[in-house]
Amino acid sequence: MTKSYLDLVNECDRFPYYHDDPTFYISHLQNYHFFKVTGCPSILGYICNSVVEKFPWPEDCWSIDSANRTVTLVTAPGATPSQRSELVAKTLAEAVKRNTFEILNGWRDELYPVYGPKGEFLLELERSASPLFGIVSYGVHVTCYVDDADGIRIWVPRRSKTKQTYPGMLDNTVAGGMSTGERPSECVVREAMEEASLPEDVVKANAVPTGCITYLYVRGENAGGETGLLQPEVEYVYDIPLDASVVPKPCDSEVEAFHLFTVEETKQALANGEFKPNCSMVLVDFFLRHGIITPENEPDFLEISARLHRRLEFPTASHALAN
Amino acid sequence: MTKSYLDLVNECDRFPYYHDDPTFYISHLQNYHFFKVTGCPSILGYICNSVVEKFPWPEDCWSIDSANRTVTLVTAPGATPSQRSELVAKTLAEAVKRNTFEILNGWRDELYPVYGPKGEFLLELERSASPLFGIVSYGVHVTCYVDDADGIRIWVPRRSKTKQTYPGMLDNTVAGGMSTGERPSECVVREAMEEASLPEDVVKANAVPTGCITYLYVRGENAGGETGLLQPEVEYVYDIPLDASVVPKPCDSEVEAFHLFTVEETKQALANGEFKPNCSMVLVDFFLRHGIITPENEPDFLEISARLHRRLEFPTASHALAN
Numbered sequence: 001m002t003k004s005y006l007d008l009v010n011e012c013d014r015f016p017y018y019h020d021d022p023t024f025y026i027s028h029l030q031n032y033h034f035f036k037v038t039g040c041p042s043i044l045g046y047i048c049n050s051v052v053e054k055f056p057w058p059e060d061c062w063s064i065d066s067a068n069r070t071v072t073l074v075t076a077p078g079a080t081p082s083q084r085s086e087l088v089a090k091t092l093a094e095a096v097k098r099n100t101f102e103i104l105n106g107w108r109d110e111l112y113p114v115y116g117p118k119g120e121f122l123l124e125l126e127r128s129a130s131p132l133f134g135i136v137s138y139g140v141h142v143t144c145y146v147d148d149a150d151g152i153r154i155w156v157p158r159r160s161k162t163k164q165t166y167p168g169m170l171d172n173t174v175a176g177g178m179s180t181g182e183r184p185s186e187c188v189v190r191e192a193m194e195e196a197s198l199p200e201d202v203v204k205a206n207a208v209p210t211g212c213i214t215y216l217y218v219r220g221e222n223a224g225g226e227t228g229l230l231q232p233e234v235e236y237v238y239d240i241p242l243d244a245s246v247v248p249k250p251c252d253s254e255v256e257a258f259h260l261f262t263v264e265e266t267k268q269a270l271a272n273g274e275f276k277p278n279c280s281m282v283l284v285d286f287f288l289r290h291g292i293i294t295p296e297n298e299p300d301f302l303e304i305s306a307r308l309h310r311r312l313e314f315p316t317a318s319h320a321l322a323n
Numbered sequence: 324m325t326k327s328y329l330d331l332v333n334e335c336d337r338f339p340y341y342h343d344d345p346t347f348y349i350s351h352l353q354n355y356h357f358f359k360v361t362g363c364p365s366i367l368g369y370i371c372n373s374v375v376e377k378f379p380w381p382e383d384c385w386s387i388d389s390a391n392r393t394v395t396l397v398t399a400p401g402a403t404p405s406q407r408s409e410l411v412a413k414t415l416a417e418a419v420k421r422n423t424f425e426i427l428n429g430w431r432d433e434l435y436p437v438y439g440p441k442g443e444f445l446l447e448l449e450r451s452a453s454p455l456f457g458i459v460s461y462g463v464h465v466t467c468y469v470d471d472a473d474g475i476r477i478w479v480p481r482r483s484k485t486k487q488t489y490p491g492m493l494d495n496t497v498a499g500g501m502s503t504g505e506r507p508s509e510c511v512v513r514e515a516m517e518e519a520s521l522p523e524d525v526v527k528a529n530a531v532p533t534g535c536i537t538y539l540y541v542r543g544e545n546a547g548g549e550t551g552l553l554q555p556e557v558e559y560v561y562d563i564p565l566d567a568s569v570v571p572k573p574c575d576s577e578v579e580a581f582h583l584f585t586v587e588e589t590k591q592a593l594a595n596g597e598f599k600p601n602c603s604m605v606l607v608d609f610f611l612r613h614g615i616i617t618p619e620n621e622p623d624f625l626e627i628s629a630r631l632h633r634r635l636e637f638p639t640a641s642h643a644l645a646n
Binding site: 017018019119183184185208209210211212214234236288289290291294295296297298299300301302303305306307308309310311312313316317318319320321 | 340341342442506507531532533534535537557611612613614617618619621622623624625626628629630631632633634635636639641642643644
């Protein structure tokens with residue numbers, strides 16, 4: 001069945017909105033506990049009740065409050081980020097030892113940061129565990145394209161069939177998650193080389209930051225591991241217009257091959273559901289910004305625009321350099 | 324005092340968000356009644372309680388429910404849009420006769436549409452009265468710019484000192500409200516000629532639809548008329564890259580003069596608060612899309628991106644042509 005652009009957005013931004021049905025929203029939230037840390041008033045993520053029940057929470061550093069549905073990492077008031085991170089790491093090591101969660105079989109050995117309400121760094125935890133805590137994760141997604149007399153064409157890679165997540169699906173030209181301490185532009189340069197063999201000078205000379213997309217994903221079957229886990233995401237979006245002579249090539253084993261798709265071919269692959277869910281969102285955003293999706297050819301234009309830029313109910317990072 | 328980009332966004336998107344403080348949000352809503360029409364379950368706008376109290380609502384066609392805080396236009400079940408519009412017009416005529424609302428002194432003789440949850444046209448009402456009902460209004464905002472060896476420069480008009488609203492402030496190159504039945508691209512062509520003397524062929528050949536901004540404005544003093552009225556708005560955003568030889572010129576009396584601002588001059592004027600509030604939002608969106616505001620130079624990048632694309636809690640229009 002052909003998917004509309006709104007279908008694609010719905011597959012990625014899947015958590016309900018308060019205003020659509022306040023009663024349903026408030027009752028739906030009962031399925032989650034709120035992840036907190038001592039001394040910070042903010043909710044840092046939503047943890048599925050099923051995860052709360054299964055987790056072997058060490059009692060010396062976690063407080064579970066079933067009435068208020070909070071899971072709090074308990075530390076001394078002046079705890080440092082590394083002290084908090086160590087406690088979380090210890091908790092995760094125990095879960096791995098007991099083989100509690102399938103999702104931890106995809107251990108990445110990359111650390112993802114968690115921020116407080118003023119953008120302050122609170123702690124970091126193993127990437128594959130982030131959906132267990134429902135924390136916000138950050139990445140970059142890059143659309144490399146050629147725009148010449150033949151019109152716009154987009155560089156589209158196909159993910160390796162052996163990749164752990166979304167094997168064989170189409171992807172954005174370059175994309176990757178940002179570990180603790182990495183800046184978006186650094187991540188673009190690193191991933192462009194790792195995934196598409198694009199040299200740093202070409203990337204730096206041509207990459208344009210063009211905003212971001214934000215959404216609240218609920219993990220489904222092809223994400224791997226437990227389903228229903230929450231994954232609020234920020235993807236910083238970059239356009240890289242390239243001369244037709246510059247050809248991305250697979251470098252690591254994550255990408256099978258790159259294809260230069262016309263806009264029509266890209267639309268068709270989107271409608272067929274061939275793209276990884278959040279890559280569809282990035283292309284829909286690209287289409288909106290480049291006059292391909294317009295208020296006059298897309299009945300759900302306003303809903304799509306708002307849903308690509310969900311205001312997350314968790315504190316988020318600031319990657320701005322200190323002035 | 325210098326204004327940050329987030330200050331400018333806060334001046335335009337001024338209505339609270341549920342998630343920031345659910346208790347406050349729900350109590351704040353008590354200051355409003357919900358505008359409804361017979362047969363449609365949706366809330367079409369928020370009406371200030373002070374407006375509900377002052378309005379000379381004809382009892383034969385309005386039902387005020389103070390317990391549920393609704394103001395319902397009561398019609399037979401199968402009423403047509405023109406029947407509903409006539410009842411609203413009659414109500415407004417009475418308010419004008421009694422001089423109930425200062426805002427109606429700015430009578431525009433333009434009709435703004437109201438839509439139901441499936442995008443169906445429900446009724447239309449006089450433009451100047453739309454903030455009394457808190458209904459969503461629609462417009463287009465166009466940034467004409469030159470991008471050549473000298474970098475990006477933006478065509479910035481200054482509003483006439485005699486204009487009723489925001490006199491003397493800076494504006495987007497071309498902007499205007501969409502009356503019932505008008506499409507965004509038609510509105511761009513019409514306003515580009517009326518406000519900037521740009522010929523239709525130049526506009527059609529160069530205008531690129533690049534998305535939209537959406538926000539919930541609360542009218543302040545320089546908007547004219549009563550303050551505190553709600554104005555949820557959708558502004559379809561267009562970029563028009565122009566050759567340096569094409570120079571916009573005032574045509575009607577609304578614009579005093581056009582200036583070609585560098586990006587630095589534009590930033591300075593924004594920081595000085597010289598732009599009309601929603602025109603600031605459009606320029607912030609332009610800056611985001613063109614790599615001028617980036618995740619690494621703007622600490623409030625994520626908040627700004629989400630706030631430019633507020634998901635309005637009212638039904639909105641679809642301007643897509645029927646397929």
